[in-house]
Amino acid sequence: MIYKCDENNREELLNFLYQEPIVNLFAIGDIETYGFEHFDLDVWAYVNGRAEIVGALVRYKENIMPIHGEEFEGFDTFLPLIQSLTPLYISGSEEAIVQYEAEFEAFEKEESCLAECHELKMEVPLIKQVLPLEKDDIASYLDCLKEIGMKKQQTMEEITNELDLNLNTIQIIKDETGKIISTGRIAVETKDSAMIVAVGTIENYRNEGYATAIVASLVNYCIKKNKKACLFYSDPNVGRVFQKLGFEDTKKWIMLTSNE
Structure with missing residues (x-):
């Protein structure tokens, strides 16, 4: 199940993101800086059958960041949402982004190392x-x-x-x-x-x-x-x-x- 986050979800969502604080630095920083009501920022969470957050999708301006692991059950939910947002950029960890590459073949790919x-x-x-x-x-x-x-x-x-x-x-x-x-x-x-x-x-x-x-x-x-x-x-x-x-x-x- 997916839902759009607001201030009531802050603690649970940040607990999920802080499991990998460096990889999720941009998402965490956007949330801590702007909150959930800023017009440049939208955040969605995906929860499994145990009501645990296992994925997040962050829009900051024209950039979309899908955040989840390699075996993500919510891919078919995230993909159409990402497409509907018509992003200029889609960025994130390799394990997440490689799942979307085939659906955005017209996009130019750039790889970097995070240190x-x-x-x-x-x-x-x-x-x-x-x-x-x-x-x-x-x-x-x-x-x-x-x-x-x-x-x-x-x-x-x-x-x-x-x-x-x-x-x-x-x-x-x-x-x-x-x-x-x-x-x-x-x-x-x-x-x-x-x-x-x-x-x-x-x-x-x-x-x-x-x-x-x-x-x-x-x-x-x-x-x-x-x-x-x-x-x-x-x-x-x-x-x-x-x-x-x-x-x-x-x-x-x-x-x-x-x-x-």
Whole structure:
């Protein structure tokens, strides 16, 4: 049986999601941040014959996250619901998403490894150059993201609002002219984890250790808040750098992206 969740279901649903707190970080973070009445968020739970939650489906904006194991009895219930939501993205752990791939053949598939870090295991001298983003640098920051090639970006208004609310987790490095050349940020946090995303360096400054310094700074941010730092990577060479920093691989993550 499937039902749409509200505040009355919060405790039971979060207990289910916290069985795998790293894999379900985005879903947990969305629920803890927005609650069940926000227009950008919808959550459904699937229960078995013993009234136990064995699956969840989370919609955050155009992204759909099916959350369940390999042998999921509610697949035939989730699939038509996902199709009716016409998502641009379908993402989640490999064990869940592989069950839907054949039904979304037109979607582009991207695989990543999800890694977590409890503590830094190497010194990063360039970390001294890492700074928090200030309002005067927002335009330069957005230009940096474009130059790096990141398609999905926050708006200037959204970033300004985060700074006003003291929620800024964007870290930057500037060159000698004041141009932002490397950056990264925390996308979502739960009570015990945080996801590092949008890490990159513009082309002329790559392979100098700047992105590593950004990640190290964000890991320190997480450590100070007694949280695990998490991130995705798809390049094995990049993964080896993160492993030297102290990251350990957990599960494979799959993103299906609509071509429309």
